[in-house]
Each structure stands twice: as structure tokens, then as C-alpha cells.
Amino acid sequence: MMMSRSLFSDHSDAPPSPPAEAAASELSGPHWVARFPTSQRLEDLIEPFRTNVGRFIAALQAAGASVRISATYRPPERAYLMHYAKKLADGRLRAAEVPPMAGVPIEWVHATEAASRQAAAAMVRAYGIVYAPALRSRHTEGRAIDMTIDHAIGKTVETGDGSAVRVASxxxxxxxxxxxxxxxxxxxxxxxxxxxx
Ligand SMILES: [Zn+2]
Structure with a gap:
């Protein structure tokens, strides 16, 4: 347990050991949500999707539509945190059963299973999770975009083959x-x- 180890070293006469870089882990909780943020940049998508979606958006904007990008690339670390926070919060797994992920020094196990579950539930709320998120998705692969397109209906937009189409629906x-x-x-x-x- 992290807690008892740090209490012990506080009371010992031994010189403090240097912080272990990779080994130091931090308890789960909503502060994790700000880490490994989802990108909103086209540059974080992979080719050829990156160029294709850039051309689509440019055509929409040229036609007078507005495009607001909310998500492109989701780091696999974020998908991992979201996936297991939801599983723990739903009681489908015990905290000690969550597999580790390299580069994510999170400690899912709190003093009690109930506390572990509460911390996971707080993460679920902070992420705004509704459905159980997949570990891998087109977002973690850099092959998806979430965007809100307004004012496109009724506009004439250039298509990928260079023709023009009126967006009736x-x-x-x-x-x-x-x-x-x-x-x-x-x-x-x-x-x-x-x-x-
Ligand atoms: Zn999406």
C-alpha cells in the first residue's frame, strides 16, 4: 500500500530515497481526466484520412457552412483510463484486477473496494462517459473525427470529384x-x- 509505505519512511531515520520515476503511482480520481487529452487537431489524424477530412471541411466552409471540431485523435492512454474507470464504477471488475498500462502510473486500488469504486465513478462523471468506451476505436487509431456542422443545408458544396451538389438534406x-x-x-x-x- 502506498500510504503505509510513505508513513513508514516519514518515521524512519533512513535518508529519503530518490523518487522512483516510473514506479511512483498516483491514486485514481477525477484529476486524471485532464491528462492525455483528446486532440481537436486535424494534424493528429493519420493519412489519408487527415487530408481527406481537411478537404471535406474546406469545401463545407467554402460553401458557407460552419464546422466545429470537438475530437480527433484520442490517446490510447485516455481510452484505457475511460474504459477501466467505467468498468470499475459499474462493479464489473475489482480494482486489483485492472491490468496496468505502460506510461499510465495510476493506482486503481484505494483503501477499500468501495473507495476504489467511488474514485472510478468520479472519473466517469468527469469524463462525461455514457456508454462503456472501447480500448481501441477509430479515434485511438487517428481515423475518426467528431464535428458539428451547421448551416450546410441549402448550400451548394463541391464534392470530392469536383462536381457541385446542393445539400438538400x-x-x-x-x-x-x-x-x-x-x-x-x-x-x-x-x-x-x-x-x-
Ligand atoms: Zn467519435
Missing amino acids: LRVLHRVGASYGVIKLLSDPPHWSDDGH
Whole structure:
């Protein structure tokens, strides 16, 4: 236990040992949510999706639509934290059973299982998690974008093959995206990816 070890060293006469860089771990809790942030930059996507989605957005903006990007690349470390926080909060796993991840020095085990679960639940709330997040997704692969597109309906937009299409409906907007290799996932309003997943 971290706590008892640090109490012990406070009371011993031995000189303090230098901090162990990789070994020092920090208890789980909502302060983890600010770490490993999700990117909102196109530059963090992989090719060819990065170029394709950039062209799609440029065409939308040229037509007078507005585009607000909320998420592109999600670091796998963030997916790990979200995934296991949700599992622990739901009681589907005990804190001691969470596998470690290299580069994420989090201590999931608190003094009691209830405390571990409470800390995980606080993380779930801070992340705004609704559905259990996958460890791997198109976002962790740099192949997805979440964006809100406004004022596109009724505008004439250039498609990926250079023709012009009047966006009469969302269905048409989705076809325009597909012409750039940016595929809509219908069940997730802001989400587009290179294969619709
Ligand atoms: Zn998404």
C-alpha cells in the first residue's frame, strides 16, 4: 500500500530515497481526466484520412457552412483510463484486477473496494462517459473525427470529384462526406471516420 509505505519512511531515520520515476503511482480520481487529452487537431489524424477530412471541411466552409471540431485523435492512454474507470464504477471488475498500462502510473486500488469504486465513478462523471468506451476505436487509431456542422443545408458544396451538389438534406451531406472518404456513423451524430465505424 502506498500510504503505509510513505508513513513508514516519514518515521524512519533512513535518508529519503530518490523518487522512483516510473514506479511512483498516483491514486485514481477525477484529476486524471485532464491528462492525455483528446486532440481537436486535424494534424493528429493519420493519412489519408487527415487530408481527406481537411478537404471535406474546406469545401463545407467554402460553401458557407460552419464546422466545429470537438475530437480527433484520442490517446490510447485516455481510452484505457475511460474504459477501466467505467468498468470499475459499474462493479464489473475489482480494482486489483485492472491490468496496468505502460506510461499510465495510476493506482486503481484505494483503501477499500468501495473507495476504489467511488474514485472510478468520479472519473466517469468527469469524463462525461455514457456508454462503456472501447480500448481501441477509430479515434485511438487517428481515423475518426467528431464535428458539428451547421448551416450546410441549402448550400451548394463541391464534392470530392469536383462536381457541385446542393445539400438538400443530411443524407446528401453524408454523401458529400463519402465522396471525400469521410464516412458518417449514423448512430453517433458528431462522428465520422474513414470507414463509418
Ligand atoms: Zn467519435
